Amino acid sequence: MISTNLTRIRAEIEAACQRVGRDPASVRLVVVSKTRTVEEIREVVAGGEMLFGENRVQEAQGKIPLVNHPAVQWHLIGPLQRNKVKIAVEMFQMIHSLDSLELAEEVSKRALLVRPMPVLLQVNVGREPQKTGIMAEEAVGLVRKLALLPGIILQGLMTIPPMTDRAEEARPWFRSLARLKEEILAEQIDGIGMQELSMGMSHDYAVAVEEGATLVRIGSAVFG
Ligand SMILES: *Cc1c(COP(=O)(O)O)cnc(C)c1O
Numbered sequence: 001m002i003s004t005n006l007t008r009i010r011a012e013i014e015a016a017c018q019r020v021g022r023d024p025a026s027v028r029l030v031v032v033s034k035t036r037t038v039e040e041i042r043e044v045v046a047g048g049e050m051l052f053g054e055n056r057v058q059e060a061q062g063k064i065p066l067v068n069h070p071a072v073q074w075h076l077i078g079p080l081q082r083n084k085v086k087i088a089v090e091m092f093q094m095i096h097s098l099d100s101l102e103l104a105e106e107v108s109k110r111a112l113l114v115r116p117m118p119v120l121l122q123v124n125v126g127r128e129p130q131k132t133g134i135m136a137e138e139a140v141g142l143v144r145k146l147a148l149l150p151g152i153i154l155q156g157l158m159t160i161p162p163m164t165d166r167a168e169e170a171r172p173w174f175r176s177l178a179r180l181k182e183e184i185l186a187e188q189i190d191g192i193g194m195q196e197l198s199m200g201m202s203h204d205y206a207v208a209v210e211e212g213a214t215l216v217r218i219g220s221a222v223f224g
Helices: 002-020 038-046 057-067 082-091 101-111 136-146 167-186 205-210
Strands: 028-032 051-054 073-076 094-098 117-122 152-158 196-198 215-218
Touching: 002 028, 002 038, 002 205, 038 057, 051 057, 057 073, 057 082, 073 082, 082 101, 094 101, 094 152, 101 117, 101 136, 101 152, 117 136, 136 152, 136 167, 152 167, 167 196, 167 205, 196 215, 205 215
Parallel strands: 028 051, 028 215, 051 073, 073 094, 094 117, 117 152, 152 196
Antiparallel strands: none
């Protein structure tokens, strides 16, 4: 049941925070609602969670108006094509999946017409050829360019690490994203923030929280 799942997930986030001395309020749950129905989403809202992640603009475009709840927020967590940027800027409160300067320029252009757009830079920590996201060594250079783009508010980093069976195996990847954040902060680049780390999914979010995640993206553990 969704409400039972939410209770368990909140308890596990809190326990992970306690193990490493973090404030549980510093972690936000992004309920990943891709492929889920409006009814399922409403059940999560009734259970008290108001932040959802969708990975396809078109699917979100169909569902968001139907959920139609003033307190609910939507984050884009999947790939964004340039021709969908206009809609994405209008629909989402944050884009987790920014992965190129070209895309950033398009978001900037559109955001100037709508409202400033919070974004995260997606990093391919495992250097997997099939995955989107920039390489870690490109991050500082790209962040410097994003800092100069109007309309874009860089707030941190996101990653989807290589698939593993055991959550513990994801720890080094989460740690490398947290380290990259520190490296970027050390550059003292004006006009950007690095407060968010979007990492951790259903099977490994507790480990991600221990390593500093501020946004955990959880789908199957919520919906079953
Ligand atoms: C589907 C998805 C998730 C959630 O995955 P679960 O294993 O169902 O928790 C998280 N992040 C991204 C980018 C996704 O596409």
